[in-house]
Amino acid sequence: MFRRSAMVALLVPGLAVLAFGFLYPVAATLAAPPDGDPATVARETAALLSDPYLLPVIARTIRVAVVTTAACLLLGFPVAYLISRAPARWAGRLLALAIFPLMLNTVVRTYGWLVLLGSNGLISDVSAALGLGRPQLLYTETAINLGLVQLFLPIMILSCYSSLSQQDPRLEEAARGLGASPGRAFRQVVLPLAMPGALVGCTLVFAGAVTAFTTPQLLGGARERILSTLLYSRVNVSLDWPAASAVALVMTVLVLAVSVLSGRLTPKGSAQ
């Protein structure tokens, strides 16, 4: 349609903004914050990776992301499967209901947990009424997991649904017709064919859980730090920029590693 030089010109403004607003600041901050140099960040990163107080933070971040991903898959896949096999009218409504929370900000979505899990919250009241005392629910790793599962379920449902809705339901019926039990047809036909979508979902949820901020801040607080909330306190409370850069570096590498790994596992040409 256009000459090649004109096509290149169409890309230039976008590339310029990416360079100035993304590549340059991120590279500069990860390499050397304003009051430090690469050696400082390297020293801080080494300190972070050998600090007995900070290693549990990294371990907790990974643990929370793994648990969240597994729970989202366990709960989200059935939703996606049932929607993909429901009559069209219902399927549309259920899918809309599952996606709707994505329109709300994370404070709105997490707020309800503060009420449920608080020291005078609903669950605590029920537990006290049953004579079980008032367990600490808020500011625990379980609270973070619950909040993150709520946050990322829609994404897992969508990813699984994109694979499941492309599957021909007659394949499952054929397996049943050939004598497979419903459970066996599900395990041997439905699940393997839905793997690409489930894998994309797991990658997105894992990366999202590693980098989520609002929910771990509100539900884990200073008691149960993960990398993102640690980064924030390094910037805002201790004002230690090289240390913040070190945390940012570890977080970025973690997310990149998972993306690369899942890219290796995903067959070429499958839907993203």
Next chain:
Amino acid sequence: MIRRPFLTLLAAVAFTIMLGPVVILLGVAFTAGSTLTFPPEGLSLRWFGAALAYQPFLDSFRTSVVVALTSTLFALALGIPAAVALHRGSLPGRRVLENLFLSPVIVPELVLGLALFQQIMVGLHSTATAALVLGHTVLLLPYAVRVAGASLALADPRLEEAARGLGAGPVRTFFSVTLPVMRPGILSAAILAFVTSLNNVPLSLLLTGPGVATLPVEMLNYVQSSFDPVVAAVSVLLLAGSVAVALVTERLVGFTKVFGR
């Protein structure tokens, strides 16, 4: 009869976890009491009054809307031409260029926020609003390139060739063939980008200045410092707004088409 009791049970748990906390929110927002309790202690609208009288929420809402509108426009203005070049340009290294445009997705938003705070706000003395618009434009650019580009990938390039063959110049072809073909994609990208910007916390968190913060960040700060139900009332107002946006989206392009990406 339920055909798959085990899967149905898991799905019911999933919906309870997704929507339960939002239902709790409604109860808390309409409470007559002054603590976060559910079920509410009587019904009243007092916290809605309190929310609308709290100046920082009004200011930050305006900031959020201005940032979301501006950065959505910028992202579309930069992303649509890029999508056209990527899909119609037969350029060498197309995949590399496309990945470059999608790359902001890979870096944690909190890290991008820290980078913009240090390098642009502190380093170049920019205002918080300018840093917010720059950051959100970068955040939304991948949506614009991918979503607007998707409609282009589906369209037949021979339409444009036909227009050229019939004597239209490249500019006229773009405005009377390419752009109309991209319309649903552009609309989807615009809605998705606007909502994404309006809801963002991690990127906006550090990009604050005197009297400047986005609404979600202001809400987060409020929740961390006081324990009254004002934020629940704000949340219900946002919920109502989101329902309205969802209904309009459903009319225009299809709700699940836009948000199901």
